[in-house]
Amino acid sequence: xxxxxxxxxxxxxxxxxxxxxxxxxxxxxxxxxxxxxxxxxxxxxxxxxxxxxxxxxxxxxxxxxxxxxxxxxxxxxxxxxxxxxxxxxxxxxxxxxxxxxxxxxxxxxxxxxxxxxxxxxxxxxxxxxxxxxxxxxxxxxxxxxxxxxxxxxxxxxxxxxxxxxxxxxxxxxxxxxxxxxxxxxxxxxxxxxxxxxxxxxxxxxxxxxxxxxxxxxxxxxxxxxxxxxxxxxxxxxxxxxxxxxxxxxxxxxxxxxxxxxxxxxxxxxxxxxxxxxxxxxxxxxxxxxxxxxxxxxxxxxxxxxxxxxxx
Numbered sequence: 001x002x003x004x005x006x007x008x009x010x011x012x013x014x015x016x017x018x019x020x021x022x023x024x025x026x027x028x029x030x031x032x033x034x035x036x037x038x039x040x041x042x043x044x045x046x047x048x049x050x051x052x053x054x055x056x057x058x059x060x061x062x063x064x065x066x067x068x069x070x071x072x073x074x075x076x077x078x079x080x081x082x083x084x085x086x087x088x089x090x091x092x093x094x095x096x097x098x099x100x101x102x103x104x105x106x107x108x109x110x111x112x113x114x115x116x117x118x119x120x121x122x123x124x125x126x127x128x129x130x131x132x133x134x135x136x137x138x139x140x141x142x143x144x145x146x147x148x149x150x151x152x153x154x155x156x157x158x159x160x161x162x163x164x165x166x167x168x169x170x171x172x173x174x175x176x177x178x179x180x181x182x183x184x185x186x187x188x189x190x191x192x193x194x195x196x197x198x199x200x201x202x203x204x205x206x207x208x209x210x211x212x213x214x215x216x217x218x219x220x221x222x223x224x225x226x227x228x229x230x231x232x233x234x235x236x237x238x239x240x241x242x243x244x245x246x247x248x249x250x251x252x253x254x255x256x257x258x259x260x261x262x263x264x265x266x267x268x269x270x271x272x273x274x275x276x277x278x279x280x281x282x283x284x285x286x287x288x289x290x291x292x293x294x295x296x297x298x299x300x301x302x303x304x305x306x307x308x309x310x311x
Contacts, residue, residue, distance in 0.1 A: 007078035025107050028114030031059045057184045061105025068098035081172035088257035092264045099189025105198035137205050145205035148195040152214045155192040156221050169239035208280035212273045219269045226262025230255050
């Protein structure tokens with residue numbers, strides 16, 4: 001139990017930011033409905049189903065926020081400077097899992113409400129998720145959803161860049177480097193998931209098939225990184241070869257870290273790709289069904305000439 005109970009970090013600026021964001025989000029979600037987290041977004045029907053969906057989003061966002069906090073202030077932060085595989089797990093939490101939960105939590109409306117800036121969403125900010133495919137133009141998207149390919153490439157550059165030995169070895173000994181890594185991971189991860197899965201009230205920045213391609217490309221880049229660490233015959237991160245490192249050799253630790261990065265990214269990426277494809281097929285089916293019903297209800301003129309009238 002000692003590794004779990006010891007080495008907690010009292011990073012008060014991080015804890016304060018977490019408390020402010022979490023509190024503002026809860027206040028916005030509860031606004032207008034004291035005692036129940038059921039405040040719905042403008043334009044969303046106030047039904048039991050919609051209130052349940054919003055409550056689920058609140059829990060997802062709070063879970064993602066708490067996961068990011070624990071990755072930074074829990075003993076994981078200390079042990080990530082001792083063992084490479086713990087560092088790999090921390091990277092996954094900060095860059096992939098926590099941002100994914102935050103985006104699924106769709107906190108934007110609740111945060112805007114808590115700041116007193118909630119307005120009915122205009123036509124321009126972005127297409128609601130429920131709209132039919134193809135109705136959102138590039139000009140109507142928010143700026144952070146207009147370049148999905150560039151955003152995903154930037155995420156991969158940040159993800160792979162922090163695993164370059166010069167930067168990777170710098171983080172455990174530099175508070176500035178560690179803070180930069182945390183902020184970049186969270187920001188890049190949130191923007192990444194916004195591009196591929198969307199977050200109410202906006203749909204994904206990338207079209208469904210393009211989003212799947214981006215997910216596969218990201219998974220391929222991470223697979224290469226994991227394979228380099230798993231099958232490498234030499235130590236890459238020499239700063240971990242110190243007196244605090246024991247139980248396993250640094251090379252074994254590095255290979256385990258590669259397996260964590262390699263296998264750890266598979267479940268969220270595959271789940272996201274499947275969810276994107278299912279939602280796309282459902283949208284296409286609904287769109288085709290509504291189009292067919294409209295055609296059936298539209299009166300058609302007969303192809304036969306009308307019967308002449310005799311006087």
